[in-house]
Amino acid sequence: MKAKASLKAYVDLTRLHFFFVWPTLFCAGLFLALHVYGGFSYLLVVQAVLIAFLGFEAGLVLNDIVDVEYDKKDVDANKLTKYWRPFGERPVAQGLITRQKAVLVFGLLVAATSALIFTLPFPNAFYVFGIMITCYCLECFYQVKKRNESFPIAQLIGRVDFTLFLVAGYLCVGKPDLNAVLLFLFFYPLAQAHLGVNDLVDVANDEARKMNTISTMYGLSGTSFWVAGFSGAQFAMAAVFLLAFGSYLLLGGFSVSVLLLSVGTYRVLKGRDSMSALKALPMFHVAMLIYAVSIILAFALAMFL
Numbered sequence: 001m002k003a004k005a006s007l008k009a010y011v012d013l014t015r016l017h018f019f020f021v022w023p024t025l026f027c028a029g030l031f032l033a034l035h036v037y038g039g040f041s042y043l044l045v046v047q048a049v050l051i052a053f054l055g056f057e058a059g060l061v062l063n064d065i066v067d068v069e070y071d072k073k074d075v076d077a078n079k080l081t082k083y084w085r086p087f088g089e090r091p092v093a094q095g096l097i098t099r100q101k102a103v104l105v106f107g108l109l110v111a112a113t114s115a116l117i118f119t120l121p122f123p124n125a126f127y128v129f130g131i132m133i134t135c136y137c138l139e140c141f142y143q144v145k146k147r148n149e150s151f152p153i154a155q156l157i158g159r160v161d162f163t164l165f166l167v168a169g170y171l172c173v174g175k176p177d178l179n180a181v182l183l184f185l186f187f188y189p190l191a192q193a194h195l196g197v198n199d200l201v202d203v204a205n206d207e208a209r210k211m212n213t214i215s216t217m218y219g220l221s222g223t224s225f226w227v228a229g230f231s232g233a234q235f236a237m238a239a240v241f242l243l244a245f246g247s248y249l250l251l252g253g254f255s256v257s258v259l260l261l262s263v264g265t266y267r268v269l270k271g272r273d274s275m276s277a278l279k280a281l282p283m284f285h286v287a288m289l290i291y292a293v294s295i296i297l298a299f300a301l302a303m304f305l
Contacts, residue, residue, distance in 0.1 A: 253294025
């Protein structure tokens with residue numbers, strides 16, 4: 001019984017039910033680079049999948065370590081916590097996993113990810129490793145800075161980490177070129193729109209924690225416009241991406257994503273409350289996934305046909 005409870009706690013710590021998302025996003029960057037530079041191999045794809053999975057899991061554990069004292073102040077665990085964690089628990093904050101054990105898990109995941117990264121060729125291994133360290137630093141910056149700010153610096157700078165994840169996939173075989181910049185600009189507005197939806201869902205907890213999030217600083221209406229503004233910017237960058245790498249498969253997948261994001265944004269603007277945002281959140285996640293799968297399929301087919 002104790003082993004089962006412990007297993008559930010670690011599943012919640014790592015948000016394990018989303019395991020397939022992180023490799024998919026990472027491989028979107030990888031397959032764009034393979035389209036530009038070549039060098040496809042099945043071993044490389046396996047390496048990328050493992051780097052993405054272990055590296056992102058480490059970031060999720062780091063989130064719980066840095067925020068443990070603030071997570072104890074949650075007043076509404078029935079919304080975002082149960083969405084992100086299959087058993088609905090915050091295991092470190094609730095004492096189901098000690099902070100020391102969480103730090104150990106984080107260290108083991110980082111060590112395993114680093115070992116895999118350094119199987120990549122030079123200088124790509126150093127590019128990817130540098131992004132990994134940068135992302136962990138940005139995660140800490142985001143969690144700490146939003147405790148005391150009057151302008152969303154934490155959000156605008158800190159959430160760059162999510163965007164760099166795709167760029168890291170690109171740099172497994174690619175170079176820091178204009179295509180990497182385009183990939184960054186394509187995904188950054190979506191990361192910010194997603195952040196706004198997340199903050200809308202979690203506004204009650206953020207108020208209890210005295211966090212300066214988009215919702216606590218600008219209110220529910222202000223956050224809704226934040227989501228709409230960044231969604232619009234993302235649509236524009238999706239059009240630029242299509243112009244640069246357009247194919248019918250990309251166009252079809254991107255159209256579905258844009259439709260989902262439009263419906264989700266409409267729900268947020270119409271409701272301007274936590275429940276509306278919670279209903280919209282899966283649309284943003286599915287849209288991200290469809291974007292990534294479209295990129296992978298389009299460039300994989302271009303390589304093999």
